Amino acid sequence: MLEKIGVIGGGFIGGVLVQEIAQRRLAREVGLVDPAPMVNPADPEERQAVVRRQSVAIGKSLDIFEGLPVVSRDVRLVGTKDYSALAGAELVINTAGVPRKARPDGTFPSREELLAINLKVTIEVARGIAQFCPEAMIISIANPLDAIVFTLDKRLAPPKNRLVGMAGVLDSARYRAFVAEAANVSVENVNAIVLGGHGDDMVPVRSSCLIAGLPVERFLDADTLLRIENRTRKAGGEVVGLLGFGSAFVSPAWSALEMAEAIIFDKRKILPVCAKLEGEYGVDGLFCGVPAILGRNGVEQVIELDLTAEEKAAFAKSVAGVAKTCEEAGAMLATL
């Protein structure tokens, strides 16, 4: 158990994180930060005064605090609209961002517009971490995942073991869930990993996919596996399309907490995480989804898999996509 965990962003994922941290007794105190609701300067003054008195972070913290007796948990909960609730956190989980929402005229922001908005958010997040918990381990979830982790690294320059992105655990869980369903076996029997960026060119690694230690091909034919791997790449969009608001939020929260527990309990667990590569897989200076040992020091060691020629080519393509996104982010950061 840690003394304190900070959660940045009290939206769909942030709310599940705080609730689960309390339920699992991962920290004696949880600090939740979220500036929402934001005042709209175009609103009448009396409306602005009402919004200034509201706080998603305080409201969600109070809601969970009031439920603690029901689940017999003693956890201190602190919510703030600024970053002061992060004070003293040993671990922070970043979910801060502005999702793709239709504008009043029904159009959506472009990917670049959304990237610029979320880079500005991440600059604020980095400032808050630097001010209130500069030594904290950081797990970042916010999208675009690779660009946000890149930005946190640029702004905070933490030791590489103390900054990871969460996407691979979720993408691999999706792969495992679909394989288990198709093979009609327990999810506990399926071991699989997805490498690369958190995008459509992510790499489900079929050569490492095992069911009860046996190659997955012993259970599923090539066509079924191809369908599953394609569905894994698009799984985020599938949930977004079904929900009609926001994106998946329970599975991402659970995935980030699997990483947090590996760190908190020094499990030295091998998980797919967005980690800084310095020569591994032939990549240098880029954060990308790879298997790594997670323990008390965060990223203890990156693990290099033996990939097939096809998987190596797919990984190289995904890395190139991450590099392009980070180059775009770097250029935008220079103007912010």
Ligand code: TXD
């Ligand atoms: O696998 C993955 N990594 C992805 C990540 C899986 C699913 C969701 N993915 C992304 O996570 C998603 O696209 C978002 O970028 C984040 C968080 O998803 P969530 O569903 O929780 O988004 P919400 O509900 O919009 O919550 C974001 C909160 C919201 O309450 C804002 O008010 C808050 O972030 N926010 C801020 N918090 C702190 N500091 C600043 N500056 C800030 N700006 C907005």
